[in-house]
Amino acid sequence: MTAKDRWIIWLFLGPSLFLLGLFLYWPLVGTVIDSFYDTSFISPEPRFAGLAVYERVFAGRHFGDVFWNSISWTLGVVILQNILGFFAATLLNQGLPLQGLTRALVLMPFVLPGVVTGLLWRFMYDPQLGLINSLMILFGVVDDSAAWLADPDTAMAAVIFVAVWKGFPFSMLIYLAALQNVDRSQLEAATLDGAGAWRRLIDVTLPAIRDVVLxxxxxxxxxxxxxxxxxxxxxxxxxxHATHIFPTQIYETGFGQFRFGEAATYGVVSIMVLAVLVALYVIVQLGANRRRRTA
Amino acid sequence: MKQTASTRAALILLQILLAIFVLLPFFWMFSVSLKPPTEPFAIPARLWPDDPTMANYVTAFRPEFRTYFLNSLIVSGASVAITVTLGLLAAYSFTRGQLLVLTALMSLVVLAQMFPHAAIIIPIYRMMRSVDLLNTHASLIIAYVSVTLPVAIWMLRGFLMKLPISLEEAAAIDGAGPLRVFWDIVVPLARPGVIATAVYVLIVTWQEFLFALSFTSTRNMRTLPVGLNDFIGQYGIRYGELMASSVMVSVPVIAVFFFLQRYFVAGLTAGAVKG
Known part of the structure; x- marks a missing residue:
């Protein structure tokens, strides 16, 4: 492309940059600004409050719940989904009968709309009518109807389970693609050297797909x-509040109670928590890579 | 790698268990959707109704459902068309324009994938309100295009990077202007990437819930996910009908996915594996 034709780059890029700027970056700034203003249902006119909204949110009854729920929800789903996804990818890469069909079927939860997934599993968890308790009673795991979603002790685990069910196919898909790039001859050499399946996984497969895991x-x-x-x-x-995480709390505070200032504050905090989680993970991984290389 | 017969049997068993884990809820959804409305729920639940019938589908396909379906079709269809078009144009610029500033802009595009929708929705809501777009298809289409663009650009960029640039150079030497080159060479070659991206946008927008819930306020503007969620409050929980509706909501997107799966998988993993 010659310098004379540069205009076309900006012509083609213009609409996308305009939309991303106006509807993603500008609202992000808007949320930060909103978080310093106080609004409520009674006084909908925003009033500048400085950090008062932050103080109120941090001191509020639910902040701790939402924070820790978000952490355990995120870690629970991410860890289980990746383990199950990796396991499924390995299993469906062995050349067993009906492998292609099984791969395709396993992807179905990933496409199932989230609201349908939620409603379906809410029904699955129904204490009397649901399939889960029926099966558990049938197999003698529980003898009494458990109300999985109504009990604060089990609700989070029950919701995590559903998110893993829906999410693991996505991880499987990416791991499957990565497994195609593992060097077969290395695996065979390791087998000849007497490495079992576990050693091959740790010493050959995982290092080869390290970047994809990241x-x-x-x-x-x-x-x-x-x-x-x-x-x-x-x-x-x-x-x-046993399953309130940042997004649900923000929605309820904003659109449910019209406390837009507090919702925005939760929003800002949630972005910071997410950034810290991502940064922590990336730093730990990069550190591990460096140690590995120098070792 | 050689497997002993017993290892192989164990692996086959695991594969069957995995399939059951994934498919049992789908089977249950379908089975309950076929249960006659008059047949009471068995306790404990039964896997298949005595008298399967389509009655729930007939009841569930009420006028509201058709409205929701049409709204979803309009909103998703427009979002797919616009996002893919803008995404392809942007991806072309990102891969073919050799400017330093583009690298920085691409990082901003990637970063934007991280924004929690819940955290930015209130300012967007206010913007839509101030231009009187709330409760319209346009408000949802604008929001959907904006939130799906970053991933779409990223997927299409991964795709265009792999296209041989020599064809474009040859056409340029033959005197084709940049628009000609884009239209005659890049667009046809990018087709698999375009399909992959379209499938991604369809999957995301067909099930989008947060924006649809917040931006629509009357029933004639609801999309399927919101309409389905309303179902519970509206009619008590009539599970047979609810499951029949769920099947009707899910089948289109599952069908499209199965037809175009190989494009989607190739498109998604190209970007992810390359990093």
């Missing part, structure tokens, strides 16, 4: 932290 975990971390639909449909953050 990308996959960062991607799922972001997607999971920002999740809204499944949690909202299944529990609305309840019972007793």
């Amino acid at each position: 990308v996959n975990i960062v991607l799922t971390l972001i997607l999971t932290f920002n999740y809204f639909d499944i949690v909202w449909v299944m529990t609305r953050g309840g019972p007793q």
Whole structure:
């Protein structure tokens, strides 16, 4: 492309940059500004409050719940989804019968709309009518109907389970692609040297797909932290705030209670928490890579 | 790698268990959707109704459902078309324009994927309100195009990077202007990437819930996910109908995905594996 034709770059880029600027970056600035203003249902006119809204949010009854719920939700889903995704990718890469069909079928939850997933599993978890308790009673795991979503002790685990069910196919897809790039001859050499399946996994496969694992975990971390639909449909953050995470709390505070200032404050905090999580993970990984290289 | 017969049997068993884990909820959704509305729920639940019937589908396909479906179709269809078009134009610039500033801009595009929608939705809501666009298809289309663009640009960019640049150079030497080159050479070659990206945008927008819930206020503007969520409050929980509606909401996007899966998988993994 000659310098004379540079205009075309900006012509082609213009609409995208305009939309991203106006509807992603500018609202981000707007949220930061909003977080310094106080609004409520009674006094909808925003009044400048400085850090008062932050103080109120941090001191509020629910901040701790939302913070720790978000952490355990995110870590739970990301870790389980990646383990299960990697396991499924390995299993469906062995050349077993019906491998192609199984791969395709396993991807179905990934495409199933989130609201449908939430409603379906809410029904699955129904204490009387649901399939889960029926099967558990049938197999004698529980003898009493457990209300998985109504009990604050089990609700978070139940919602995490559903998110893993829906999310692991995505991780599997990426791991499957990565496994195609593992050097077969290295695996065979390791086998000849007497390495078992576990050693081959640790010494050959994992180092070969290290970068993909990093990308996959960062991607799922972001997607999971920002999740809204499944949690909202299944529990609305309840019972007793047991499953409220940042997105559901922001929605409820903003659109449910019209406290836009507090919602924005939760929004700013959530972005910072997410940035810290991603940064921590990337730093730890890069550090591990460097140690590995110098070792 | 050689497997002993017993290892192989164990692996096959694991594969079956994995398939059951994934498919059982789908089977249950379908089975309940076929249950006659009059047949009471068995406790404990039964896997298949005695008298399967389509009655729930007939009831569930009420006028509101058709409105929701049409709204979803309009909003998703427009979002797919616009996002893919703008994404391809942007990806072309990012891969072919050799300017330092483009690298910085691309980082901003990638960074924007991280923004939690819940954290930016209120300012967007206010902007839509101030130009009187709330409760319109346009407000949802604008929001959907904006939030899907970063990933779309990223996917298409990964795709265009792999196209041989020599064809474009040859056409330029033959005297084709940059617009000609883009239209006659890049667009046709980019087709698999365009399809992959279109599938991604369709999957995301067909199920989008947060913006649709916040921006639409009347039933005639609701999309399927919001309409489905309303279902619970509106009719009590009539699970048979709810599951029939769920099947009807899910089938289009699952069908499209199955037809175009190989494009999507190739497009997504190209970017992710290359990093």
